[in-house]
Amino acid sequence: MSGSTRGDRIGLYLQDKRPLDRNVELAQYAEEQGFDEIWQAESRLARDAISPLGAYASATDEIKLGTGVINVWTRNVALTAQTASTLEELAGPDRIELGIGAWWEPLASKVGCNREKPLLAMREWVEALHQLLDMENVTYDGEFVDLEDVELDVVHGDSGPRTVDVYVGATGFQALEMSGEYADGVVMNYLVSPEYNDRAIDAIETGAERAGRDLDDIDRPQLVVASMDHDEQKALDDARELITQYLGQQPHIMKASGVSQDLIDDVGDAIGGWPADHEDIQTGMELVPDDVVRKLTASGTPEQVREQVAGYVESGADAPIIYQLGDDVELLVDELADGYL
Numbered sequence: 001m002s003g004s005t006r007g008d009r010i011g012l013y014l015q016d017k018r019p020l021d022r023n024v025e026l027a028q029y030a031e032e033q034g035f036d037e038i039w040q041a042e043s044r045l046a047r048d049a050i051s052p053l054g055a056y057a058s059a060t061d062e063i064k065l066g067t068g069v070i071n072v073w074t075r076n077v078a079l080t081a082q083t084a085s086t087l088e089e090l091a092g093p094d095r096i097e098l099g100i101g102a103w104w105e106p107l108a109s110k111v112g113c114n115r116e117k118p119l120l121a122m123r124e125w126v127e128a129l130h131q132l133l134d135m136e137n138v139t140y141d142g143e144f145v146d147l148e149d150v151e152l153d154v155v156h157g158d159s160g161p162r163t164v165d166v167y168v169g170a171t172g173f174q175a176l177e178m179s180g181e182y183a184d185g186v187v188m189n190y191l192v193s194p195e196y197n198d199r200a201i202d203a204i205e206t207g208a209e210r211a212g213r214d215l216d217d218i219d220r221p222q223l224v225v226a227s228m229d230h231d232e233q234k235a236l237d238d239a240r241e242l243i244t245q246y247l248g249q250q251p252h253i254m255k256a257s258g259v260s261q262d263l264i265d266d267v268g269d270a271i272g273g274w275p276a277d278h279e280d281i282q283t284g285m286e287l288v289p290d291d292v293v294r295k296l297t298a299s300g301t302p303e304q305v306r307e308q309v310a311g312y313v314e315s316g317a318d319a320p321i322i323y324q325l326g327d328d329v330e331l332l333v334d335e336l337a338d339g340y341l
Helices: 020-032 051-059 075-093 118-133 173-182 196-208 232-249 250-255 261-271 278-285 290-296 302-314 329-337
Strands: 011-014 037-040 064-067 096-101 138-141 146-152 163-172 185-188 221-228 298-299 319-324
Touching: 011 020, 011 221, 020 037, 020 051, 020 146, 020 329, 037 096, 037 221, 037 319, 051 064, 051 075, 075 096, 075 118, 075 146, 096 118, 118 138, 118 163, 118 173, 118 302, 118 319, 138 319, 163 173, 173 185, 173 196, 185 196, 185 261, 196 302, 221 232, 221 302, 221 329, 232 250, 232 261, 232 290, 250 261, 290 298, 298 302, 302 319, 302 329, 319 329
Parallel strands: 011 037, 011 319, 037 064, 064 096, 096 163, 163 185, 185 221, 221 298, 221 319
Antiparallel strands: 138 146
16 A cells, blocks of 8 residues: 655545535545545435545546445445446546445434444455455355355456455444454544544554554554634634534544543433434534544644644554545645645
8 A cells, every 4th residue: 555755645535515516626626736545425324435436536537535434234245346346447546445334323223224243244344355356256155245156247348356455444442453454454533532543553453463464554544524724713613513413423433532421421412312403413512612622633723733633643543534624625735735744
């Protein structure tokens, strides 16, 4: 896995906050300014990750493109390998980074998915994906992956091994260990603190050593929520809204970062679970202090954001993948394109 020759590899994280044609423009702009990667979210039931990557691939030339992340419950593993192969055909070699994950509750159960044994499911997926993308004939008798005499049936075009790297999106330490043992890389989560990274890196290294690998063999991009504005208080308030939603809806991430259980409970009670309406989120925001916002995000003026982004790299991330909450994404790209160290 190769990174930027600048020594400060960086990427941009795109969600459903902006129209898709605007995201295509941002992907082009990020590439023009020297960004290394684009990762597309697949959160809630708003926008899938695969369709936008096809658009970005058609509109860019070299920037890497990743799914950040798709889940292992609603797609067949062979179909996912086929999809990754198709994206590589569209984008060219060494550009597609396939991030998979275990999804989250209560959304999974609401659509009929049973997330039992998620670590085993992801392990089987990683193993099967590697074999399929290596263009092997695969028979796999697992609890979650069941393949018999299956291979990517490429008749026209390049039938050689695909250059797609398989990443696991992981937050819990057992998942991080598993990722270090089997995956090409780990998409480390956002809304965590640099102090969380210390434990996370230890877990990845433990898994890598179990497989006879070094920590440096495991690529470690990290999603980083950023709220950059020349008005520091506006930047903090923009980030506070997202943190409030996660405190109430994905408390496992907040707990992993050392947020107090009392705050998690209070915000959860205020917003009433998932999905929360705008009024409840606004009520919950009043409970979240500035120090928690700064602990979990890179928020503030451009100088403050650069310093906080560097903190994630110093604590073990290979590449910050920046999710800009404010409207001026170009400001963030411009400020970080020339380095953050």
